Amino acid sequence: MPSVIVRLALSVFLLTARGVQPARADLGTAPLRIVVSNYPLAYFAERIGGSRVQVTLPVPAGADPAFWKPDAKAVGLMQKADLIALNGAGFEKWLVHVSLPKLKQVDTAEGFHDRYIHIDNAVTHSHGPGGTHSHGGTAFTTWLDFEQAARQAETLAQAMMRKRPEFTASFSENLAALNADLKALDSDARRILGGRTDEPLLASHPVYQYLARRYGLKLESIHWEPDEMPAAAEWEALAKLLAGHPAKTMLWEAEPSAAIAARLKTLGVAAVAFEPAANRPESGDFLGVMKQNLERFGRIR
């Protein structure tokens, strides 16, 4: 008799347990998990998705996403995302070394791959925050051309809508607002930068190619770091460069050290920070950072 009761109880328990299985998570209400490879994409995803997305930029704060390499743990995190947003144009040099689901990836710059800028004679640094690195191959700061940035945002939005078609209306509305902001930014840039297309300019790093092309800047790049005083030979090389390209303004990814700025001033070159914002800024957002960049540039005459 007791064994019958035990069997009966077990059956009831099992039947009940099946019935109270936690309901499978409704895909439609769970936030869309997006992993991005740089901050501009994070900004676009957050603007387009709002509260319906959970955006992760796995690059540590302060690191340069263009030269960051994910370890196995970071790759594992990316694998579990619903959408992997890539900049494209060779930005993610680590892509060939990792395993990521192809169908979850969106190359946001693929739509204008015929307009990538290729760098033929790149020079390799032997110093810099991450050690040796090079800017060879394809220029990858595509978002500094704000019209391209809008196209990247559009490509990203479409990928998000494919993943969550029930939010198409919301994503579209947010995209329109973002595009309006990017369009206004593009107008500001054309106004501020476009008026100085005859002016020779310098760049401390070869990361402003798309900015230069879009806004008609005569930009020559060298390879200097904001906190590392260049060697004498490099100052000499700069002087030679200035002889043929008499620039009065030099764009920097971050404010150079006072010593560098002072020395540049002796050469008649003003240093102005123009942050590419590849990683999340300490304060503000992408739009704010770009507006500040343009304002700073506009103030230099």
Added chain:
Amino acid sequence: MLNHDFYLAWRYLSFHKTRSAILIACLSLMAFLPLGLHALLDDGERQMSGRAAATPLLVGAKGSSVDLTLTALYFSEAAAPAITLAEADLVGASGWADPLPLYSRFRIKGQPLVGVTLDYFDYRRLAPARGELPALLGDCVLGHEAAAALGLEPGDSLATTPENLFDLAGVYPLKLHVTGVLAQSGSPDDQAVFVDLKTTWVIEGLGHGHDQQTPAARHQSLPFAQAAAQLQVDARLVTYTEITAANIDSFHFHGDPAGYPISAVIALPHDRRGATLLKGRYLADDGTTQIIEPAIVTHGLLHNIFRIGALFDGILVLVGATTLLALGLVFSLSLRLRRRELETIFLLGCSRATVFKLVVAELALLGLASAILSGALLLAVDHYGESWIRQFLLS
């Protein structure tokens, strides 16, 4: 009296162990063979149909559709000719279907080595039971049975070897890192060692890493870039056999990846219209690729198997009838040999009816033992049939 009949029958059969064992074996085989064979065929049909149904469309080299199906679905050793990654790109670019390229050319210690993109695991609903999916170049994840056969766990290493005698020069021996073991799926995926598609290309020799590069020619090797200028490499160049955190950055590929080899593309159409449009693209006779529906190919294959099965049935009926006749002869001869015993028991008062019951009891016990043995054999088929089918029929 019934218990006396069975008691005497049991004593007789257990005294004549060899004779009884032979009779039981014959009867068991007679019962088991048709049932077991049909169970195996049913298992085979179920496996093949299930696997094929889960693979809507397959793009591969023109030629035998059976070879293509066996290569892509069952990772068979008789590999179909390769196609290029461009075919997967075409499928994806069409907008009608999602592509899952796979490359199953190699074998590693008897297990198929299959290069896939991570989407394959999502599609086949394969998840790690232990460890993780591959994350970096050189990682691998093992199917449930592959892990058992190779005796490996996450954290272990597994070396590829140039096993293909026809392609010694092209194969790049590589030490793979086992990152995980997949949960059992009851499919050919259990047998496989899975790596990222790019890792199979490293094994193929299409990608490699270097120890040092000379400063004069130092420029970052671009992933999949058109190699306009080869790297100037040191004469003391070392091509790596293990991809580690220290050397992974040096690994690169030459040439256009669209030209890299794959075995097939599993195409997942978005809808029926997409499937029709995609199939229509491959109708041209002059193309080098074909698109097939594995369910149709499998159906044809099974049809042939069933015809063989029907032939087996006919043969088994004949064999069974012959065996029964032989057994009947053995039994009647046995009774003749027991003449003295029968005379004794007649004299002791045994009726013909009782003698008949004694014989029936012996037959009943033999039948029961045969039923138990053939039942045990059928249970074994039920338990191991799936893996036997995969090993002997599908690999």
Added chain:
Amino acid sequence: MITIDRLRFRYPGTPFSLDIPELHVATGERLAIVGPSGTGKTTLLKLIAGILAPAAGTIHVDGTRLETLGDADRRNFRIARIGFVFQELELLEYLTVLDNILHTYRINPVLRLDRRVRERARRLAQEVGLGDQIGRMPRELSQGERQRAAVCRALLTEPALILADEATGNLDPANKLRILELLFRATARRQTSLVAVTHDHELLPRFDRVVDFRGYHG
């Protein structure tokens, strides 16, 4: 016990015939039947047992007229009243000594094998000196031990009549005597009649009466 009157028997298709004007065996009597081979001694035993039916004449055994009974009744009569110790009735090789002794009870639905019967079987085995052998198989026993087991089998049903056909045929002299003494002791205890066909002339003086079977056959 046995009364035979003008008994005639013939095997169909053979010239052999048996013709017995009369034969009496008293209750408890030990009768020996002698004669050359082929004279019908074994046939007589089978007629008395009811295994064969006479062509003419009557056979009364223990008050029952056998020739009037059907096959089943004759068989039941045989099971209940007659024990057999025939030379060719070997033990069954696949049964233990005890199972052989009990065998009659297993193959006859009219007999009930219960604890009493098993105890009686063990006692009989003990009496004939096989008490320690009941678990053995016949091939492990000597010829004499096997014959003693056969005697136990015959005595287990407590028959009114024992029919023995060359029961001591292939035994050595010591064992012959031993078997005969077993039979005599058992028959004496229950006033069981014994009709034994034998070629062993040295045993004849021990019987109550000897019948020479020459002349009974044709």
